[in-house]
Structure formats: structure tokens, C-alpha cells
Amino acid sequence: MRKQNDQIPFIMLDDKNAALPLFRQIYKAIRAAILSGEFAPKMRLQSSRLLAENLGVSRITVVNAYEQLFAEGYLEGKTGSGTFVARELPETMLMTKNSKRKNDAEKFGLENLQLSNFGRKLESKNVNAVRGNAQVLFTPFQNGLTAVEEFPFETWAKIANRINRNPSKKLLGYGSSQGFAPLREAVARHLKSARGVNCTAEQIIITSGAQQALDLTARIFLENGCAIVTEDPCYLEARNAFSATNAKVISIPFDEEGLNAANIPEESNIKLVYVTPSHQYPLGVTMSLSRRLALIEWAKANNGLIIEDDYNSEFRYAGRPLASLQGLDSSGRVIYVGTFSKTIFPALRIGCMVVPPDLVEVFTNARALNDVHSSIIEQAILTEFIAEGHFSRHIRRMRMLYRERQEILLDECEKNLKGLLEIKKADAGMHLVGWLPEGVSDLEVYEKGIERGLKLSPISLYSVNPPKRGGIIFGYTAFNRKETTEGINATAEIINEILSNQKE
Amino acid sequence: MRKQNDQIPFIMLDDKNAALPLFRQIYKAIRAAILSGEFAPKMRLQSSRLLAENLGVSRITVVNAYEQLFAEGYLEGKTGSGTFVARELPETMLMTKNSKRKNDAEKFGLENLQLSNFGRKLESKNVNAVRGNAQVLFTPFQNGLTAVEEFPFETWAKIANRINRNPSKKLLGYGSSQGFAPLREAVARHLKSARGVNCTAEQIIITSGAQQALDLTARIFLENGCAIVTEDPCYLEARNAFSATNAKVISIPFDEEGLNAANIPEESNIKLVYVTPSHQYPLGVTMSLSRRLALIEWAKANNGLIIEDDYNSEFRYAGRPLASLQGLDSSGRVIYVGTFSKTIFPALRIGCMVVPPDLVEVFTNARALNDVHSSIIEQAILTEFIAEGHFSRHIRRMRMLYRERQEILLDECEKNLKGLLEIKKADAGMHLVGWLPEGVSDLEVYEKGIERGLKLSPISLYSVNPPKRGGIIFGYTAFNRKETTEGINATAEIINEILSNQKE
Secondary structure, three states, X not given: OHHHHHHOOOOOOXXXXXXXXXXXXXXXXXXXXXXXXXOOOOOEOOXXXXXXXXXXXXXXXXXXXXXXXXXXXXXXXXXXXXXXEOOOOOHHHHHHHHHOOOOOOOXXXXXXXXXXXXXXXXXXXXXXOOOOOOOOOOOOOOOOOOOHHHOOHXXXXXXHHHHHHOOOHHHOOOOOOOOOHXXXXXXXXXXXXXXXXXXXXXXXXXXXXXXXXXXXXXHXXXXXXXXXXXXXXXXXXXXXXXXXXXXXXXXXXXXXXXXXXXXXXXOOOEEEEEEOOOOOOOOOOOOOHHHHHHHHHHXXXXXXXXXXXXXXXXXXXXXXXXXXXHHHOOOOOXXXXXXXXXXXXHHHOOEEEEOOHHHHHHHHHHHHHHHOOOOHHHHHHXXXXXXXXXXXXXXXXXXXXXXXXXXXXXXXXXXXXXXXXXXXXXXXXXXXXXXXXXXXXXXXXHHHHHHOOOOOEEHHHXXXXXXXXXXXXXXXXXXXXXXXXXXXXXXXHHHHHHHHHHHO | OHHXXXXXXXXXXXXXXXXXXXXXXXXXXXXXXXXXXXXXXXXXXXXXXXXXXXXXXXXXXXXXXXHHHHHOOOEXXXXXXXXXXXXXXXXXXXXXXXXXXXXXXXOOXXXXXXXXXXXXXXXXXXXXXXXXXXXXXXXXXXXXXXXXXXXXXXXXXXXXXXXXXXXXXXXXOOOOOOOOXXXXXXXXXXXXXXXXXXXXXXXXXXXXXXXXXXHHHHHHHOOOOOEEEEEEXXXXXXXXXXXXXXXXXXXXXXXXXXXXXXXXXOOOOEEEEEEOOOOOOOOOOOOOHHHHHHHHHXXXXXXXXXXXXXXXXXXXXXXXXXXXXXXXXXXXXEEEEEEOOOOOOHHHOOEEEEOOHHHHHHHHXXXXXXHOOOOHHHHHHHHHHHHOOHHHHHHHHHHHHHHXXXXXXXXXXXXXXXXXXXXXXXXXXXXXXXXXXXXXXXXXXXXXXXXXXXXXXXXXXXXXXXXXXXXXXXXXXXXXXXXXXXXHHHHHHHHHHHHHHHHO
């Protein structure tokens, strides 16, 4: 029996594993010895009794470690006949110690991996300002943020708590990929009355924000060899989603009436036209009725579809919100995209789309394949929030607040940026565009803004054809009077600095 | 003045709009008259004062309706000079009445729309059992469901309420597409200790369930002209995600040690191998150590990557859970996919992946483009739930419960299905596979099950090469003794019925 003891090196427990349970320490020590080649294949191990004795631990501790090693294939052997290092350890297993990396975050040198076309477009060197890993802080004048401090969280929490404490089973298993049915009903009612959308709940698809709606639509229709038309300038994340499919993105400038269908080139392979008719993003133009109708005609004549991104139409400060383009169409040529990011808060990640009945199944199946569905409990909370009237009430309150915040922004610009920035009151939206003096680069303003803790998004980033003048997007909805005042002061300093540098 | 009154037909308010505000009723009536051609282009409308008088409403009501119609381009004219139907209404706008559909759900006949390759694969006629629109009820013996009635909702609701009542701003705006940083930390700690995954929080990507992880991986690597290897039979929704990219899916049978890398064909374009090494889905095999190592070697030699889907490894009833394949790899060749659907509840839609540091950016960018990120508040709730120890405690409790439920299932099969179903105890997982008598089709059993309110998923649905015998997947975790007993009784009746029909 003593002989066996000499046969194999003594197992050393590593101090750095001291916090682990004993059996785990033993497991790791033996595993390391096998992987390093110290314990060769077919080598006999000490019996669990002997090893326990040697290590001064209970036998069950060693048995546990051995069992784990058996289960994982490091050891083999039958009760009674002894315990051996497995005979069939591939060569390379023994070499793993040589390829150990210095630290966990170190890269492996996988540069030769072949990504798909889609994958290559998303490598960082090729990505143009996708949101990516950046946490968006509430930095003036970041656009698309809401006045979160004004959201009725007490009410939201009360509804959430009611549902979370005792959820019905239908909120917990796998649900419909089309979306939680009561939410689809509530959304259809809201879109019909507030947006003139012509739909039933059967046409609603609940998405994880508007971005997923755009991505799904891109995947379902676009690929190499076909094309999509967008406005120029255009919402960047939409354009990124379209171009990632490898389709051609045709960017068309527009005038004060919006995109003109007559300017769409005659190419047989244009499948989609992406527009923001209520309030062009980023320039704020409202598409005129005749242009809307002409675009619908184009779609019918060219077997195309229109994506109507109605991202912030709830916020109109004069007159009533314009009815949706979708509501004008009687041919099923419009895919309507909406979002709750601008009305609830962005982190919620719930949006919606209205698709012609013909396309409900393919969108639902695509959503199932993409990520099954959105959190059902959150969908249920939102449903109650809408049904109890809190949603409409909150929008009405925010409409007043945002109108006031736009006025504050304009007042501050008048005080500090007169002659330096051309910026006009708008009847709708959550941002204004300020046009810079000729010769001042919006990218330079943007970069200097970052240094001073400002997010002054430049129009040229959103443009394919360079704009005649540089422009800055001023989101105003998430910032109070103090933040706006300080932000505009800093913006004025930046522009003045650039101008005085130019004179030198 | 009276003359004007004769000039245009009187506006009729439609009874079906009676619930709308008055100005909205007027708006709709005039809009309908214009769209139907009843009000021709350039026709002068009654003054708002006159129309108000005629309709017996206040003037402001009519002014509101007119303003909306002006804003939308139906009307034109200046104050004082009168109100006219717009002159530039495209022809087709007037034709919309002719194309009115009988009801909203009616289809538009868009059969000629050209979908992408991806889109075509997701048309219902081409989809093989994607979850789609079906709400999953807790039907015996549906697999992948949890014992939701045992989930500590009081605790969950308490954490949620704390966060919902007074959320910090960082939980409300746009967040990191990689995932909420504290959750990534908690997940990395859990995966290291429970699964032997070799990772830091920087390698974790939080996803909307495991399905999104599979879909993102497929999109980043696969496309027409390359290939992926899967086990056969294989998790259906994974195979669907891969084949939707238009890549070739190579299905390889496996033995009791799991997939053998030696059987992977020598094709230079194989980019990925998808495996479920801890507990093969659906057959339950554990991949042996030597097969794991051989697979890693294959990946290194062929510039490939392995997707390790570790979907339910938390539930092991004998021995310790096997360490992950990822933990064996020192070359960055494994993408690890995990999910909280099987440990929290499916409707949550939070999963995770561990990717080599080299691929973090491309995955993060792809997630940003797909749907930006998961709900941050839900990520924060889950973080607390893990950090406070409730997660581990719940898993331990469920491990005992599921073990017991497996025993109940086996007892009932022994009582009612002896000789009819070959089903064996398993040390891990959430389901067992029962093999049918020769000649009994699992698809027939499945179909008869549906009629009786059972979900008896047939192995042949998951198989590319037809299995030698029919098999049924029995998920047991979500069903109590009564449900299991009744379900097995009904299953026995179904099989007996099929056998007696065959004898006739």
C-alpha cells in the first residue's frame, strides 16, 4: 500500500484557492496536475482513503473531488480496481498550460476569423456612431431623452407591484412573439385616436423599441442586390440597420415639404422608402399631404413599401398632431413604427409597429427567431398604465413642459448666441436644429462640446451629401432651465472660440 | 352669404363617430367628403362661423377642425379670403374610396412583395415550428418551463418596488448595449463559480434571452456560402436561426459521448459548431472530456468557433454540475450562451453570453443595431436578486423540487407505460426522453396529444436524419403530481389506442 504512495507526486493545494470548499481545492489541484502533464495518462492515483489521510481531510471530501473528476473524464477506473488518469487525453489537452494568457481580458488574436458581411459592418472600425457600448448620460443637449424626473414613478411602481406580487401564469411562460394581446389592443386604440392610424390589434407587433422594428423590417426585405430610399439627412441608427443588410441605401435630399417621390430614381430593385413624415429627423420638416399621397402612389406603382417612423409625434405644441401617413394609405403599403421611449422613458425598450395584415405572420416569426418576445410583465405594466389613463395624462403634462423648455432654449439662444446661431421655434418635436455661421464646422463644435461635457450632435454626421452649413441638434426635453442656460453659455463660448481662432 | 351655403353640400356627421369630440367628427366628415370627391379641389367651404351655425356647435369647434385640415393639406386659403379645398390633390387621392376594404383585417393582396431570403424563410408556409404567435400555456409536458408557482415573487416584487419607486437616472436613459454593468459583474461571478467559465465582466453580453445570443452569433458569422455544424437532433429554434442566414446547416449524429469532432466534414467554410455539451438538447447526453477537447482542437485547427449552449446546466441532481466547455478552452474559440429563462422564469427574457475579448465590440455593436439593449430596470432587479443571494437559493430549492418531479414522472411511467415507453432516470436537466414502441410514430402521438390538451414534443421534429424510433420529450419541471399523473394516464391511452389501431 505504501508503494502506491510513492508512485505519484503529492498533491499540493494552491493557497489562492483557499476560499474554495476543500473538495473543490483537491479537484482543482488534480485537474491542474493532469493538464500540466505532471499526472500522466493511465497513472494510478492514490486511493481516496490514502489521499484523505495524507491531506488530513475526511474521506468523503476526496471522494467528492474524485467523482467530479470522473464525471468530467479526467479519471477512469472501477471501484476496487483503482483510480487512474484517463488514457485517452488528447495530446493538446496537455499543452494548455503553454497557451495560458497573462490576464483574462487579453485578446486571443482571432483576427483571421471570417465574419459575415453583416459582422464586418459592425466591427468598430467600420461603425459610424452606433450607440454601442456608451451609456448615455443626461448630457445637454442629447436628443431623444425624456424629462425622467417628471415621470409618475409612484403610479408606475404601484402598478408594477400589483403585477409582480402575484402574477398570473400567462405572464410567466413563453408568450406571443407578436406581443401581449391586451397591450396590442391598448396600442391599437391609442394609435387610432391619437395618430389616425388605420389598424386593428391584429396588425400590431410589439417590439423591443423602434430600433428592433427597423432591424426586423430591414432583414425581412433587404439584402445584397436591392435598395432602400432614405431622407438625407436621416436617422443614423436606421441607416445603419439598412446598410448592414448589404442593400444599397439611396439618400435623397428633401425640401420644406419633405421627400419628393418624383426624386426617387427609377430602379426596379427599390423595396422600401424610409421616412419620418410627422417631423423629419433631424431637420423637423413636416411632409405635406400631396407629398404623402405621391409617396403612397409611388409605393403602389413600384411594388414598394413605406416605413413611417413616427418617433415623437405626440409632442406637438401648436395645432393638433398631424394624422399618420399610414392612415392615408388604403393599399397596405405602409409599415408604421412607433415607440414608447419618448413617452415613457428610453430604458423601457418597448416600441410597436403596425404592419399590413399580409405581413403579420412573417414579422411575428422573425421576432420569434430574433429574441422570442419582450418581457411580458413589463408589457402588462405598460398596458395598465395606458388603460388607467396615466399615459395620456403624462403626455399632456410633458407637452406643456417641453413647449416651455423649447422656449427657454430659444430665449437663451437669443441672449447668448444671437448672430451666431440660426435657430427657430418649432411647433413640434423634442429638439431644434441650430445652424452655425458659415465656415464653422459642426464636427468641430461637437468635439469641443464633448470636452466640456456637452453632446452637440452635428448634422453632418447624419448627412450623406454634406450640408451647406453646419448644424447642431439641440434636444431640449430632458434639461431644466439651469442646465439649458449653462449649456447654451458653453456653446456660445465654443463657437466664439472657433471664430476667433479662424480670424487669427 | 347665403349663396355660399348653397354652393357646398351640407356636412353630415357620421353616427358611428358620435363618441369622438365634435371637432374631430367635423374633421372626419370634411376629410371623407374631400377624399370621396364630393368636395372637389378648389371648392370653397363655408366660413367657420356659418358652418358652426348650421351644425349648431361653437365656432371654435369648427375652427379646430379647419386648422387640422389646413395642417394636413386638405384645405388652403388665407384668413379673410375664404377656405378652399386644396387644389393639388393628386388624382389618386380621390380614388381611395374605391379601394376601401371590407374590414380592417382583410389582406391587401401583397403576394408580389419581394422578401429577402431571410424573409422568405420566415413566411409561415416555410417555418418549421418556430414559436411564433402561440402563447405557451403550461400544458404537460411542455419542456423548458419552470415551476413558476414556486418562484419567490414577494422578494422579486420587493426589489422591483424599491427600484421602480425612485430609480436613478442611469436606469432610465439609453444604456450600454453590452448590458447593465453591475449585472455583467454578477453574471461573471456566477458563471465562474457555478460553471467554471473563464471570464471577466468585460466579456459578458446581456441578451434578450438565449435566442438573441444565437441569432446575433448567426448574423455575425453566417451567410450564404458558409456552413455551421449542429448536433442531430438539435434545438429547433437554434437551427432555424442558423438556416435563416442562408448558411448551410450540417447536422451530425452523435453517440453517448456526444458530438465527435472527427465526424465534422472537411469543408473549409465551416465557421461555427453549435453544441449543448452539458446536457444535449434534446437527448440529454453529456459530452465527454476527450470529445470536448477534440472539439476545441478542431476549432483551433480550422479557424472555427464553438457555440456552447449551456441552457439548463444549473439542474444537476447527482454529482456536481460539469464545468463548462468554455472553461477548458484557452484559445478563445468558445462563445458561451446562458439564460435566465430556466432559473427565473421564461417571460423575463434575459440571457447572457460570454465571448472572447476580441469579439466583444462586434457583438455589442450588433446588439445596438438590433434593439439597443434590454430593459435596464429589469436588469437592475435581476442584479439585486442575484447579489442578495435569492438566485442561488432559488436554484437550490428548484433542484430538489425538479429531482422529485422527475421521480414522480418515472413512477407514473412505470405504473402506466411499462413496456410501452422506454424512459430512464437522468442525473440532470428539466426533461426526459421516452422512446416509443417500434412502429409508433412520435408525430402521431404528438398530434393526438394536442387533441387531449397535451404537448408531447416528438423527437423527429428536432431531427434531420430520421431517428430509429419515435421519441417524446417529457418536460417535468413545471407540473405537479396531479398534472403529471393525469398527463401520463392520457399518454398511455394515446399509445395504446395507436397500437390497437395498428393491430386491426
